[in-house]
Amino acid sequence: MNKKAVAAVLLFTAILAGCGHANLTGPRTAPPGGEEWISHKMDGESPFSYIVTTEEVTHVGKVIGRIESKDSKGDNSKGDIWYSNDLPVNTAIFSIPGVNINREVAVQLKNMEYVKATGLGHNQPP
Numbered sequence: 001m002n003k004k005a006v007a008a009v010l011l012f013t014a015i016l017a018g019c020g021h022a023n024l025t026g027p028r029t030a031p032p033g034g035e036e037w038i039s040h041k042m043d044g045e046s047p048f049s050y051i052v053t054t055e056e057v058t059h060v061g062k063v064i065g066r067i068e069s070k071d072s073k074g075d076n077s078k079g080d081i082w083y084s085n086d087l088p089v090n091t092a093i094f095s096i097p098g099v100n101i102n103r104e105v106a107v108q109l110k111n112m113e114y115v116k117a118t119g120l121g122h123n124q125p126p
Contacts, residue, residue: 038084038093038107038117040065050105050117052087057106057114061095064105093117 039047067090069083082093087107094106094114102121106114 036084036086037120038067038082038087038105040093041081041083043079046122048102048122049120051120052107052117053115055116057094057096057116059097060106060108060114061097063092064095064101065093067091067093 036052037049038052039049041047065080065082067082067084067087069081070085070089084091092108094108095101096104096106096116102119104119105117107117108114
């Protein structure tokens, strides 16, 4: 083969190799071990946890809570509380119109900027 043909085959192979790594399952979340999470604890119940994704939310409903603590450790309070491993205290949590809050909620990052948090159920976050 001549040099042009070899270069063309190598270029084509490099292009095809990169195509096999596309994320076809939806929006990318943080890598394992580095997730941001939020949990909602109601009096007498185990916490209901969510993993915060990078997927943007454009329409939000009502405010359903605010992050009150960075972590649940050492928190013996009773009542309705939202907490997170990394989000700032006072971060607003919103419902998403037409979506059950046990499935997904919206987390406000900035004014008018929201991302989706996906429900894990009554499981502790990773």
